Amino acid sequence: MADPSSYRPKPGQIPDSPGVYRFRDEHRRVIYVGKAKSLRQRLANYFQDLAGLHPRTRTMVTTAASVEWTVVSTEVEALQLEYSWIKEYDPRFNVKYRDDKSYPYLAVTMNEEFPRVQVMRGHKKKGVRYFGPYAHAWAIRDTVDLLLRVFPVRTCSAGVFKNASRTGRPCLLGYIGKCSAPCVGRISADDHGELADEFCDFMAGRTGTHLRRLEKQMTEAAEEMEYERAARLRDDIEALKKAMEKNAVVLADATDADLIAVAEDELEAAVQIFHVRGGRVRGQRGWVTDKVEEITTGALVEHALQQLYGEETGDAVPKEVLVPALPDPVEPVQEWLTVRRGSGVSLRIPQRGDKRALMETVERNAQQALVLHKTRRASDLTTRSRALEEIAEALDLDSAPLRIECYDISHLQGEDVVASMVVFEDGLARKSEYRRFQIKGFEGQDDVRSMHEVITRRFRRYLTEKERTGEWTDAGSALPDGDGPGEETAEDTATDGAILANGKEVPLATGLKDDEGRPKRFAYPPQLVVVDGGRPQVAAARRALDELGIDDIAVCGLAKRLEEVWLPHDDDPVVLPRTSEGLYLLQRVRDEAHRFAITYQRTKRAKRLRSGPLDDVPGLGETRKQALIKHFGSVRKLRAATLDQIREVPGIGRKTAETIAAALAQAAPPAPAVNTATGEIIEDEEPGTTAGSPGDPVTAGAPEERRGQET
Structure with missing residues (x-):
């Protein structure tokens, strides 16, 4: 070194x-x-x-x-x-985008005497019209197969074309009407060139002219009682419409644009690109890269632009490039794109309308690509086993942690403090055992205190149930019993009838179910507790376990910034290699806990906003409502603000501020939710798998049934 x-x-x-x-x-x-x-x-x-x-x-x-x-x-x-x-x-x-393949294009060789439609990869050639790129070559072939009955352009190779010319017999496509057979002189070079031009026009988005022409010809054939010709024209129209459905209009005004989205974590980033030509999505491509240096989203976008357009010129560089973040500085990159295109290029972040909506779709694809990339690695049994062994070795555990629980705290400036618990068994997520917590004992940005409370509540219930039911053991299983809810609610029960013990399905013991036969909440202790955070959060979790007298559960924390693993009572973190499967698994567990917590926190905040007095303020849209809540932190603080303080929020003028203040003055503060049967304020834990949580599985049993059991 x-x-x-x-x-x-x-x-x-x-x-x-x-x-x-x-x-x-x-x-x-x-x-x-x-x-x-x-x-x-x-x-x-x-x-x-x-x-x-x-x-x-x-x-x-x-x-x-x-x-x-x-x-x-x-x-x-x-x-x-x-x-x-x-x-x-x-x-x-x-930064290296693992783009290990060249994406296919639909190409029309207009530089040949008899233009040919084909799939092309690699460097672009002069005189060839390109459409795409497409994610898969079969997508191109499906589109071409639909269009050949209307535009029977040559698709054969040079060798096949010469052989047909020599023998005077066309290929199969010529016999079935999907090729105009210029090889045997059925069509002249000029007419075949016009046919190729029409094919290119249709692919470029000028579809209306061809559809209207075919519909007119079909009507004329029907009037002349040429029903077979009319039927064929009808089928041609249906083929064109089916081809158009594969590329629906997403942007108006025949826009040419590329949309780039980035999904990233501390170690990797996924890039997705949608190519829009003539207002239609003509192709999609994506990359995944290791982040081998500290890099911003804007810098990732700059690298993506270099890879996309480094060897492109002319129309291959679109007029608009929409990105999630701008490079810093943006002017040199924009000037470089302009030079590549030969005319002005707009590089910007879409803010509203159809382009913003399409960008959200691209962002979802990027997120899914990153998750899929992680899942493919995590789904391999050998890889998961190696990851668990590496974790056990790095943390000095007696055995591989077959059950890992991870906790994360989420809030918005100290309001709506919630926590999540996610469970991984044998290296795979077990979503039926996810749990969510509301933390209402105090308010404020105190993640350490919140972490201590959540760990205490989770394992106090474990100890209570352990005393009630006795110890449940299974030879060779690392998953003993233990759960003890203070008050039973249907929402807090698990939904599975079996657990994973050493990779096998094992039926739940009778002692782990309540009087109605439902599995208990928090029924099994983990071998490893992971907290999202560094030394303070780890110390809080360890202190909570020590206070409960639990000393057989390991604790560690994963700090976001440098991906360091912190252990209790250690002054220095454990640094796992960047390529370690163990670090990769810990990161997946931590990211899942963070996703689950922030989803719950946003759901609670959205409910509070929807039911709040801001909904009754005329002319106040969602954007400005969100800006007000973000600025003040809560409706309560907004209600106490002066007019001048309200006007400090971007987009809020004096008249709007006066309207907001008047509406808040008239509205009474919302009352807490109360259990109609007991009269108690509802603030107990909530399960992690309730209906209505976006992206999460639904708890078994209809919502009406759960509500009936609760009340």
Whole structure:
């Protein structure tokens, strides 16, 4: 491992101008390429105290043995040179989108005497019309098969074409009417060229002309009682409409645009691109990358733009590129795109309307791509086993943690404090045992105190039930009994009739069910408790277990920023390798707990907003309501604010502020929810699998049944 001070340039050597720099290792291989508006300022960041560097950056500078740079005149030149060097050297520490395949395009070879429709990959050729890219080649072939009955353009290879010309016999498509057979002279070169032009027009979105022409011909054939011809034209129209359904209009005004969305976590990022041409989605593609350095969303977008358009020119670069975050600075990137296209390119973040709605769809695809990528790794039994073994070794556990529970706290500026509990068994999520908690004993941004309360409540119930039912054991099982709800509610019961013990389904013991035969809440203790946070949260969880006298459950925390694993009573964290399957599993568990907690918190906040007095304020939309709540934190604080304080919220003028203040003054504060049977305020735990939670499974039993049992 090299010492960065051994190759640090002397003061004054690095110019204060735009440029591109390269880090090389001891074998002179380029391991990182970057650009900078000021080389002096940028490179100085790499030679600070190693403890202050991101772990990926720290690994890079200690692997490197030298650094060199090239000065350029503008930031646009720096962007182009950075892209060229990344393509040339393939540095190991740069962001690499694992785009291991070239995406297929529907191509029409207009540069040939008899244009051919085909699937093409790789570099684009001059004189060829391209449509796409598509995610799969079969999607292109399905579309072409529908269109050939209307536009019977040649699709055969040069060899097949020459052989048919020599023998005077067309191929099968020529016999069944899906090729005009120019190889045997059934159509002239000019007429076949016009047919190819019509095919390209239809693919470019100019569909109305062809449909109207065919409908007119069908009507004329019917009037002339040429019913067979009319039937064929009818089938042609249906084929065109079916092809159009595969590419529905998503943007008006025949817009040409690319939409880029990014889903990321601390270790990886997924990029999804939708290609819209003529207002229709013509193709989709996506990448997944390891984040080998500390990088912003804007920087990820910049790398994606380089990979997308680094070798494209002309119309291949659309007029509009919509992104989730802008590179910093954005001007050089926009100028570079303009140079690639040859005319102006708009690079911006969509704010409203159809483009914003489509961007949300692309973002969902990016999220699903990242989840799918993680799931594929997690679904492999060997990988899961290795992950559990690595966790046990890193945390010095006696055995692999077959059951892991993870807890996370979520709130909005101290309001609506909630917590989540997610369960993983044998490395897979067990959603039927997820639980959610409301924390109402106090308000404020005190995650440590909240974590202590949640752990105490969960394991106090475990101990209570353990005393009531006695110890449940199973030879070889690492999942003993234990659950004890203070008050029984149908919502807090589990829904499974079996548990996983050493990877096998084992029926629940009778002692683990209540008087009505339902499985108990919190029935099984985990071997490992993971908390979302660092040393303070871990200490709070350990203290809660110690206070309850539980010493056989391990505790650790996963800190978001550097993915460090914290253990109780340890001054330094456990740092797992970035490629560790154990770290990957811990991260999945933590991310799932965070997702589950924030979903519940947002649901509670949305219910409070929907039932709040702001709904009755005329002319106040959702955006401004959200801005008011975000600014003040709650309706209670908003009610106490002055007119001048309300006007500080963006988009709120004096008249609107007066209307809001008057509406809040007339509305009474909402009363707490009360159990109609007992008269008690409802603030107990809620299960993690209730109907109405987006993306989560539904608890067994109809909502009416659950409400009946509760009351």
